[in-house]
Amino acid sequence: MSEKLAIHGGSKAVDKEFPWPIYDSNDVNAVTEIVMSGKWGNPDCGDEVARFESEFAAYCGSKYAITCVNGSVSLRLALIACGVKPGDEVIVPPYTFITTASSVIECNCVPVFVDIDADTYNISPAAIEAAITERTKAIIPVHFGGLACDMDAIMDIAKRHGLRVIEDAAHAHGAEYKGKKLGSIGDVGSFSFQSSKNLTSGEGGIVITNDDELYAMMRSLRNVGRIEGGQWYDHYNPGCNYRTTQMQAVLLSQQLKRLEMQTQKRNDNGLFLNELLSNIRGLMPLTRSEAITLHCYHIYIFKYDASEFGGLSRNDFAAMLAAEGVPSFKGYPHPLYKQPLFQNKNFMCYAIPDHVDYTQVHCPNAEQACSEAIWILQHALLGEKEDMQAFAQAILKIQRAIC
Incomplete structure (x- = not known):
């Protein structure tokens, strides 16, 4: 007789909490010192922001880093600095968070959705190549879940067509492609420090680059159009106040000290989970x-085949798995182009041509991903090997109960 499922009142297969964020007295004391100093702002007070920018750039192997209020704004800063103009096309994947594409809209540019690779859920280089037109100006590859895109292929395409590459590394803190930190390979790398991210201060963002001109422009845009060496009330570029605070910066500096160790642990646990789950039917x-x-496994993703679970729907399986105590989720319900924003073209944007019709977009791999993916969240990958085994056992418990 199979064990009673937790969703039906049985005991959880995983009886453990996986806290996030992780902090200690060093984090508390660092923030407390800033609060007590009264020097909270940026750039008029203190130097913690500049210190963290230098630390993060060095960690990523980049020359420059510029903090900002969040990872959505960081993409916008990157796009504007890369020189996109109203009506230009920017190639993006449809299996990602909304701001990868909405930041393009905010720049009065046209998001062009191309399909993902069915095996990685990352943007397909072949689909990028096929979508390029004379209006294409940039590519935004998303390292989804912390899994690196095929950056060799993407950079080759960009070089041949004269395109800018903005890496959306919001999921990819600490991850590497051929030994290089993600975000450091394209023209600009964009990161988020939102509360769920592998490096967090609750909210916040950062861009990194090796390009002197891009750095100067993004720094100016972040600081209401001011330029280095200019007067306080002189404004040269159409920026806004996107600055972070000293408190966020000092907290991020403390959190950064843990990142490499945490990334290695997620990587090792992800590899172990791959072994465990590959042996489970479906x-x-x-x-x-x-x-x-x-791989930093901001999200550990596996495909779910309902036929091996008695026809149990992906959504019901996801609910059962979460009830068993596995920090997990069913992922996106549909690709970005099916969001009402794009279906209705509710853009308040004057530069998207009338012929652009997102109701006609079809990316079969992205749509399949939205019907089969299960996500295990990053803080769960900071557990021990026995926790990964418990996750696998929770899935087997569901399979036994259903089949």
Whole structure:
């Protein structure tokens, strides 16, 4: 007789909490010192923001880093600095958070959705190549879940067509492609410090680059159009106040000290989970190539085949797994182009041509991903190996109960 499922009142298979964020007295004391100093602002008070920017740039192997209020704004800063003009096209994947595409709209540009690779859920280089037109100006590859995109192929395409590459690394703090930190490969790397992210201060964002001109422009846009060496009330570029605070910066500096160790642990646990789940009928972890030298698993993703679970729907399986105590989620319900924003073209944007019709967009791999993916969240990957085994046992418990 199978064990009673937790969703039906049985005991949880995983009886453990996985706290996030992780902090200690050093974090509390660092923030307290800033609060007590009264020097909270940026750039008029203190130097913690500049210190963190320098630390993060060095960590990523980049020359420059510029903090801002969040990861959505960081994408906007990158796009404007890269020189996009109203009506230009920017190629984006449809399996990602809304701001990868909405930031393009905010720049009065046209998001062009291209399909993802079915095995990785990352943007397909072949689909990028096929979508390029004379109006294409940039590509935003998203390292989804912390899994690196095929950056060799993407950078080759960009070089041949004269395009800018803005890495959306909101999920990818600490991850590597062929030994290089993600975000450091394209023209600009964009990160988020929102509360769920692997490096967090609750909210916040940052852009990194090796390009002197891009750095100067993004720094100016972040600080209401001021330029280095200019007067306080001189404004040269159409920026806004997107600055972070000293409190966020000092907290991020403390959190950064843990990131490499945490990333290695997520990477090791992800590899172990791949072994465990590959042996369960109906589950398939995403493909990880040899180019992925370090995966930060902001999201651990596997494909779910309902036919091996008695026809149990993906949504019901996800609910059962969460009830068993596995920090998990069913993922996106549909690709971005099916969001009402795009279906209704509710843009308040004057530069998108009338012929652009997102109701006609169809990316079959992205749509399949939205029907089959199960996500395990990043803080769960900071558990121990026995916790990963417990996650696998929770899935087997559901399979036994259903089949």
